[in-house]
Amino acid sequence: MLDRSEIGKRGYLHEPYRLFHLRDDRALQLDYHYHEFDKLVLLLGGRIVYHIEGRSYPLQPLDVLLVSRNLIHQPVVEPGVPYERMVLWIDRDFMARYSGPGANLADCFTLTAGRGMHLYRPRGEEREHWRALFEHVESAVRDEGFAAQLLADTCALQLLVELNRAVLGMSGEEDPASYRFDPKMEEVTGYIMEHLAEELTIDRLAGAFFLSRYYLMHRFKEVYGCSVQQYVRQKRLQRAAEAIRRDVPVLKAAEDAGFGDYSVFLRAFRAAYGKSPREWK
Secondary structure, eight states: OOOTTSOEEOOOOOSSEEEEEEEEOSOOBOOSEEOSSEEEEEEEESOEEEEETTEEEEOOTTOEEEEOTTOOEEEEEOTTSOEEEEEEEEOHHHHHHTOBTTBOTTHHHHHHHHHTOOEEOOOTTHHHHHHHHHHHHHHHHHOOSTTHHHHHHHHHHHHHHHHHHHHHTOOSOOOGGGOBOOHHHHHHHHHHHHTTTSOOOHHHHHHHTTOOHHHHHHHHHHHHSSOHHHHHHHHHHHHHHHHHHTTOOHHHHHHHTTOSOHHHHHHHHHHHHSSOHHHHO
């Protein structure tokens, strides 16, 4: 049975991309969640700390946040300050359609997820350039003139090309003040991902890192917003879903992701995705 603290999927994307320009004047409260698509966030106003897979990013105006699909995240908004942002949801198939050898438009998401650094912070006059790129997409998706869809696609692709160039040009030596994280909990999640197909109990994890059961459970929930068991199950579901998308048989996908009981997997998958694995595929 899922409880309110279970990590949930948020939003459905039925088109190649979708842009939102949002402003909230009242306190906004969102639970930890994930998407099956990639997401860009351009902060326009407000005081926000964005939590992504255990890392916390206090955002500055015109920061660009890259949230790769299936990453667990949550924005925490300071009440009393209007929160304004532009958000672009992007489907991987759209990026693949316009990618080529040595030019994969999804690289910016893959690289930032792999580095564990999901923030691109432009400097000086460059910051307004990124606002303009997002505004061009916003204007183009509202356009109804000749070749309107082609214009919108072109603006979205320009944004993606420039973002990839920016991410590829990052030195890898991030400003330590741009994010916060708990190194020990990152080691725990790294261990979880390496041993996802195996039995992962609290005792095993606590023993592997010489931590008490209580400290591990308490600190993990504090950093990641969910219990260790919820995190493990969510990552197993996501791994199984990715395998099914690649045409791996459902039973094998479940086993390889660490589900020893197929009926448990089916119930969990339907609860998370709203469909059976075959229907979802």
